[in-house]
Amino acid sequence: MYYILFYTTADDYLERRGEFRDEHLAYAQAAHARGELLLAGAMADPADSAVLIFKADSPAVAEDFARNDVYVRNGIVTAWQVRPWTVVIGAE
Numbered sequence: 398m399y400y401i402l403f404y405t406t407a408d409d410y411l412e413r414r415g416e417f418r419d420e421h422l423a424y425a426q427a428a429h430a431r432g433e434l435l436l437a438g439a440m441a442d443p444a445d446s447a448v449l450i451f452k453a454d455s456p457a458v459a460e461d462f463a464r465n466d467v468y469v470r471n472g473i474v475t476a477w478q479v480r481p482w483t484v485v486i487g488a489e
Contacts, residue, residue: 399435399484402459404447404468405476411444417467424466425449433458447474456481 407413414421428434428451437449451459459479468474 398453398455399482399488400451400453400456400459400479401482402449402451402463403478403480404449404463404474406439406445406447406468407473407475410473413471413473414468417471417473420467424462428462434462450482 425434425437429437433451433453435450435452437447439447449459449462451462453459456479463469463474463477463479466474469477
C-alpha cells in the first residue's frame with residue numbers, strides 16, 4: 398500500500414531549515430535505503446509544503462517518520478498528515 402505524508406512548513410521554513418537540513422536529508426535517505434520512502438520533496442513557488450511518498454504495510458511507517466523528523470521536532474514543519482493513496486497507474 399502507498400501512503401502520502403503531507404507536510405505544512407512554517408512561514409520562515411527557507412530561512413530556518415539550514416541548521417537541520419543535513420540531519421533531515423540523512424534521515425530521509427535512510428528511509429529510502431530501507432525501501433520505505435520512495436519519493437520526497439518540497440513544493441516550490443510557494444515553498445509552503447512538502448510531499449513524501451511511502452510504500453508500507455501500514456500508515457505507521459509514515460507516521461513514525463514524521464514524529465521523529467528533525468523538521469517536525471523543531472517546528473519547521475508545523476503540521477503533517479498521512480493519507481492512503483490508491484495507485485492505479487504505474488504501481489508495481
